[in-house]
Amino acid sequence: xxxxxxxxxxxxxxxxxxxxxQFRNHEIIGDIVPLAAxxxxxxxxxxxxxDITASSDGRVVDKSWVRKIAEVIDIPFCVAGGxxxxxxxxxxxxxxxxxxxxxxxxLARPELISELNAAFGQxxxxxxxxxxxxxxxxxxxxxxxxxDESRSQKTRWLLLDWVEEVQRRGAGEIVLNCMNQDGVRQGxxxxxxxxxxxxxxxxxxxxxxxxxxxHFIDVFRDADVDGALAASVFHKGIIAIPDLKAALIAAxxxxxx
Amino acid sequence: xxxxTNKPQLVIVDTGCANITSVFCALxxxxxxxxxxxxxxxxxxxEKVIIPGVGTAKQAMANIDAKGLRSTLQQLTxxxxxxxxxxxxxxxxxxxxxxxxxxxxxxxxxxxxxKGLRLPHMGWNTLQVESTALQAAHPVLQGIxxxxxxxxxxxxxxxxxxxxxxxxxxxxxxxAVIGRRNFLGMQFHPERSGKVGARxxxxxxxxxxxxxxxxx
Numbered sequence: 001x002x003x004x005x006x007x008x009x010x011x012x013x014x015x016x017x018x019x020x021x022q023f024r025n026h027e028i029i030g031d032i033v034p035l036a037a038x039x040x041x042x043x044x045x046x047x048x049x050x051d052i053t054a055s056s057d058g059r060v061v062d063k064s065w066v067r068k069i070a071e072v073i074d075i076p077f078c079v080a081g082g083x084x085x086x087x088x089x090x091x092x093x094x095x096x097x098x099x100x101x102x103x104x105x106x107l108a109r110p111e112l113i114s115e116l117n118a119a120f121g122q123x124x125x126x127x128x129x130x131x132x133x134x135x136x137x138x139x140x141x142x143x144x145x146x147x148d149e150s151r152s153q154k155t156r157w158l159l160l161d162w163v164e165e166v167q168r169r170g171a172g173e174i175v176l177n178c179m180n181q182d183g184v185r186q187g188x189x190x191x192x193x194x195x196x197x198x199x200x201x202x203x204x205x206x207x208x209x210x211x212x213x214x215h216f217i218d219v220f221r222d223a224d225v226d227g228a229l230a231a232s233v234f235h236k237g238i239i240a241i242p243d244l245k246a247a248l249i250a251a252x253x254x255x256x257x
Numbered sequence: 258x259x260x261x262t263n264k265p266q267l268v269i270v271d272t273g274c275a276n277i278t279s280v281f282c283a284l285x286x287x288x289x290x291x292x293x294x295x296x297x298x299x300x301x302x303x304e305k306v307i308i309p310g311v312g313t314a315k316q317a318m319a320n321i322d323a324k325g326l327r328s329t330l331q332q333l334t335x336x337x338x339x340x341x342x343x344x345x346x347x348x349x350x351x352x353x354x355x356x357x358x359x360x361x362x363x364x365x366x367x368x369x370x371x372k373g374l375r376l377p378h379m380g381w382n383t384l385q386v387e388s389t390a391l392q393a394a395h396p397v398l399q400g401i402x403x404x405x406x407x408x409x410x411x412x413x414x415x416x417x418x419x420x421x422x423x424x425x426x427x428x429x430x431x432x433a434v435i436g437r438r439n440f441l442g443m444q445f446h447p448e449r450s451g452k453v454g455a456r457x458x459x460x461x462x463x464x465x466x467x468x469x470x471x472x473x
Contacts, residue, residue, distance in 0.1 A: 001382065001383065001426075002374075002378065002380050002381070002382045002427060003380060003381040003382065003406060004380075005380050005381070040451070045380070045381055067278070070278050070279055070282050071282045071285075071286075074283060074286070074448070074449065074450070074451050074452075074454060074455060075408070075449055075450075075451055076408055076410075076446070076449045093276060094277075094278060095278060096276075096278035096279045096282060098276065098279065098410070098446075098449060120311065120312060121311055121312045121313060122377060122412065123311065123377045123379065123410040123411065123412070124311065172377055172379070173377075173379060201375060201376075202375060202376070202377070203375055203377070203379050203380070226375065226379070226380065227380070256381040256406040257404075
């Protein structure tokens with residue numbers, strides 16, 4: 001049976017791994033390659049590297065670390081951040097990444113998704129979506145440029161419309177970052193993920209809110225996501241991946257031991 | 258021939274697809290001498306050949322023809338491993354773009370019949386090694402059990418056939434590993450399948466060309 005995936009997420013800023021709380025106040029966690037190697041060794045099923053400053057700075061970033069990861073890591077990994085064109089994506093894939101993930105540039109120019117699909121195939125194209133629940137309107141709103149507090153802004157897209165649009169354009173996977181839950185470790189947004197699951201025919205990855213082993217069990221059981229992404233619980237050693245996997249297996253979630 | 262002492266053990270065929278680096282790095286981690294090439298002479302001289310590939314079958318076959326490699330690949334006599342799309346190219350025909358493939362292993366590539374499960378089939382899944390009284394498990398699968406997971410990413414698959422050495426189930430059964438004579442194919446990505454994948458690649462590197470027992 002296809003296993004559910006556990007995906008440590010490494011936010012990369014200026015060549016080091018950082019972690020913020022609700023996308024703000026970043027603190028340095030450590031160097032990229034040793035952390036990636038440790039997670040692969042401990043049983044992570046996949047890794048995601050987000051260059052969180054790339055889109056918001058509008059600069060060309062040094063991606064030589066992608067090749068260093070490819071040399072060391074024997075599990076799949078995805079790179080996100082500042083990929084605005086087929087040429088940008090091609091460079092990342094040539095450096096050894098398995099998938100590329102687009103977020104703000106796809107909101108700025110949705111045809112980017114179709115172009116990436118045509119150039120590299122659906123399996124390479126991940127779309128990251130930053131979604132915020134606006135309690136005053138009762139709506140899930142899509143945000144962009146969330147890597148930079150001063151530029152983070154609401155887009156014209158409501159979440160479910162954008163979820164349908166990115167699939168129509170050829171996304172192979174969706175990572176849903178539930179902003180209200182990000183970094184606060186109170187659990188994944190099960191209501192939102194269950195809702196999106198009904199509209200998402202491609203693999204869906206939950207992101208934002210993991211704080212305890214039970215949160216992972218809940219998100220796989222209740223929201224039927226294909227993977228669960230988390231950062232601080234892994235970076236801070238709150239949950240060890242082998243312990244998490246054992247608990248999920250005991251809870252009858254299909255997991256690669 | 259004296260110059261053969263320096264020849265690379267393994268040559269990865271440069272099919273013009275984007276994921277060659279990960280295959281190259283995985284083989285280097287295993288200590289193999291490896292080179293990427295689209296030169297027919299280099300490919301022919303290799304001890305073993307790997308055909309990687311992501312993207313579509315139509316595009317990959319077009320790249321192979323543009324580089325003039327179709328007949329070179331078809332005439333190889335050393336062990337050859339096709340990975341993912343590279344495996345699909347070893348068969349006769351792919352429905353992905355309705356394209357004639359290399360025709361080295363009988364079989365057809367069709368859309369994966371996921372029976373309502375989500376596509377692409379993306380993630381870690383288990384292998385079922387196929388063996389019968391007539392056909393023992395292939396040496397490339399030595400040490401692999403039904404408890405081992407490997408990493409798949411695909412929407413098209415080779416349909417089950419007598420050349421299927423291992424299968425996987427995702428809505429329906431499809432060929433995860435195929436083989437005929439010196440030609441082998443793996444639908445999953447051994448270069449991204451952790452220790453199990455490394456074992457499979459190591460098995461391939463150590464494969465004795467004379468020992469291939471795939472049905473033909």
